Amino acid sequence: MKRWGLPLLSVVIFLGIWQIVGNRVDPILFATPSAVVDAFVAMIRDGQLGPAFLSAMGDLAVGYGLAAVVGIALGMVVGRSEVAERVLNPYINFFQATPLIALVPLVVIWFGVGFKARIFVVFLFALWSILINTATGVKSTPRALIDVGRVYKFTRTQSIMGIALPNAVPSIFAGLRIGLGKGLIGMVIAQMNISVTGLGGLVIDYGNAFKTAYLLAAIITASLVGVIAAAGLEVLRRVLFPWTKSEGINTW
Amino acid sequence: MDDAIIDIRGVGKHFAQRRDSRKVVLEDINLQVHAGEFVSLVGASGCGKTTLLRMIGGLVPYEPGAVRVNGELVDSVPRRIGFVFQDAALLPWRTIEENVAIGLNEYRKSFSKQEARDRVAAQVELVGLTEFASYLPRQVSGGMQQRAGLARALVGEPDVLLMDEPFGALDAFTRMRLQEELAEIVRRTSATTVFVTHDVDEAVFLSDRIAVMSIGPGTIREVVDVDLPRPRLQRQELLGNRRASELRDRVLELVIGDRTVPPAVEAAGVRP
Ligand SMILES: Nc1ncnc2c1ncn2[C@@H]1O[C@H](COP(=O)(O)OP(=O)(O)OP(=O)(O)O)[C@@H](O)[C@H]1O
Ligand SMILES: [Mg+2]
Numbered sequence: 001m002k003r004w005g006l007p008l009l010s011v012v013i014f015l016g017i018w019q020i021v022g023n024r025v026d027p028i029l030f031a032t033p034s035a036v037v038d039a040f041v042a043m044i045r046d047g048q049l050g051p052a053f054l055s056a057m058g059d060l061a062v063g064y065g066l067a068a069v070v071g072i073a074l075g076m077v078v079g080r081s082e083v084a085e086r087v088l089n090p091y092i093n094f095f096q097a098t099p100l101i102a103l104v105p106l107v108v109i110w111f112g113v114g115f116k117a118r119i120f121v122v123f124l125f126a127l128w129s130i131l132i133n134t135a136t137g138v139k140s141t142p143r144a145l146i147d148v149g150r151v152y153k154f155t156r157t158q159s160i161m162g163i164a165l166p167n168a169v170p171s172i173f174a175g176l177r178i179g180l181g182k183g184l185i186g187m188v189i190a191q192m193n194i195s196v197t198g199l200g201g202l203v204i205d206y207g208n209a210f211k212t213a214y215l216l217a218a219i220i221t222a223s224l225v226g227v228i229a230a231a232g233l234e235v236l237r238r239v240l241f242p243w244t245k246s247e248g249i250n251t252w
Numbered sequence: 253m254d255d256a257i258i259d260i261r262g263v264g265k266h267f268a269q270r271r272d273s274r275k276v277v278l279e280d281i282n283l284q285v286h287a288g289e290f291v292s293l294v295g296a297s298g299c300g301k302t303t304l305l306r307m308i309g310g311l312v313p314y315e316p317g318a319v320r321v322n323g324e325l326v327d328s329v330p331r332r333i334g335f336v337f338q339d340a341a342l343l344p345w346r347t348i349e350e351n352v353a354i355g356l357n358e359y360r361k362s363f364s365k366q367e368a369r370d371r372v373a374a375q376v377e378l379v380g381l382t383e384f385a386s387y388l389p390r391q392v393s394g395g396m397q398q399r400a401g402l403a404r405a406l407v408g409e410p411d412v413l414l415m416d417e418p419f420g421a422l423d424a425f426t427r428m429r430l431q432e433e434l435a436e437i438v439r440r441t442s443a444t445t446v447f448v449t450h451d452v453d454e455a456v457f458l459s460d461r462i463a464v465m466s467i468g469p470g471t472i473r474e475v476v477d478v479d480l481p482r483p484r485l486q487r488q489e490l491l492g493n494r495r496a497s498e499l500r501d502r503v504l505e506l507v508i509g510d511r512t513v514p515p516a517v518e519a520a521g522v523r524p
Contacts, residue, residue, distance in 0.1 A: 145341060147309075147335065148337070148343070148354065150310075151309060151329055151334075166343070169345070243344055244345075
């Protein structure tokens with residue numbers, strides 16, 4: 001009650017004020033919560049929102065999944081080999097420094113305007129945080145644990161899979177969380193600017209049409225995608241790695 | 253003597269600092285430890301106890317000199333050793349039992365799965381952790397973690413047991429209990445042991461000999477024979493024992509008398 005009561009009250013009061021204020025201004029500027037709910041229901045009924053939601057989820061899942069696999073693998077390599085780190089560092093730094101949204105036109109030139117281009121954008125946005133955090137985690141294996149592996153004659157594979165990788169898990173998940181947020185941004189950008197499809201497409205269409213209630217319903221659905229994905233990641237962590245502690249931060 | 257299990261001759265160690273300076277940490281160390289013997293290393297913080305222990309364990313290179321374990325020159329981690337680390341150094345993602353089983357990794361081909369399990373269970377029982385076998389390290393107390401670290405080192409029945417202040421981080425009561433448990437374990441195994449500690453009473457209670465090190469650069473200043481009768485199984489046996497307090501005073505004097513480098517400067521890692 002203590003945990004949920006106050007936030008809930010805060011949201012209820014906020015929605016109440018929004019409803020009252022919204023009723024007094026032009027609905028194009030500011031739709032009321034009840035209008036948004038109506039738009040939401042209408043969009044589900046006429047079969048727009050479901051497919052848009054699935055399309056957003058699909059783009060995110062594929063692009064982010066690829067980024068996770070490639071980011072963790074490359075991160076392991078960079079974390080373990082100084083040569084690999086020196087070779088890859090310029091590129092990592094370049095992509096870290098570049099506002100990735102500026103690369104979207106280039107992605108279109110390479111991949112066209114379809115699914116491939118969209119997942120590549122998600123991939124590109126999500127990759128770097130995952131890679132860097134994995135490398136950091138692998139590099140920060142405590143000396144005592146390395147010693148344990150040496151004293152008890154771990155093979156190379158055993159010390160990678162049994163010490164370096166599990167030691168990096170908390171850091172990898174930190175990277176996965178940050179990468180998810182960025183991948184989500186990439187997904188919406190791709191759907192808005194590359195294909196005009198899915199949730200990003202709805203945002204663009206209803207924005208251009210000044211249908212504010214529908215626009216807000218689409219935005220809220222996009223947040224829902226983020227919440228669901230973050231929750232999924234957290235469940236994965238708890239199930240697969242119960243020995244890791246929950247971070248003190250709120251991952252929602 | 254030639255029957256030494258651990259044989260350290262003329263060994264030194266320096267760390268490269270900046271381009272042309274180097275920091276000499278150990279100089280001309282000579283020490284022989286014989287089969288089944290328990291030798292403690294004591295000395296001021298920074299005198300190189302950990303470095304010497306890690307050298308015996310093949311975890312740091314040395315130059316010049318020669319370290320031999322079981323007659324073989326140490327140039328990588330010797331076979332059949334156990335190492336107990338100051339902060340237990342358990343793998344956080346493995347249960348207590350699984351951590352103890354790591355001690356059998358070197359011999360995994362010579363045991364069946366069932367044999368290995370039985371040995372681990374027996375060792376876990378010996379250190380009183382049966383009830384906690386399936387707990388994760390962070391779910392048990394510091395004393396229990398240290399017991400698990402000890403069990404991991406002992407389960408393979410090593411020839412050589414190296415311990416770096418294994419009880420240093422524990423409260424006084426837990427420390428005393430573990431000292432007594434270790435005394436009992438050491439009595440039963442034939443492992444040759446080198447034990448680093450700051451606690452002179454602990455060293456007197458457990459050791460056959462105590463090597464007192466001095467600082468700047470680290471050398472073995474004197475080796476004190478602990479000629480107290482064995483078995484010694486309880487700390488309180490030594491309370492009021494005259495010989496024990498003489499030994500203790502002697503060792504303390506040697507440690508405290510060593511003022512070559514002011515401790516405050518050394519602690520900050522600043523050396524001229
Ligand atoms: N990797 C390293 N590089 C440079 N100097 C080092 C390194 N490792 C240890 N030293 C130095 O070697 C000296 C001896 O260190 P060591 O850890 O062996 O001391 P110690 O006797 O175990 O001290 P304590 O009782 O505090 O554990 C110290 O001055 C330390 O700063
Ligand atoms: Mg030390």
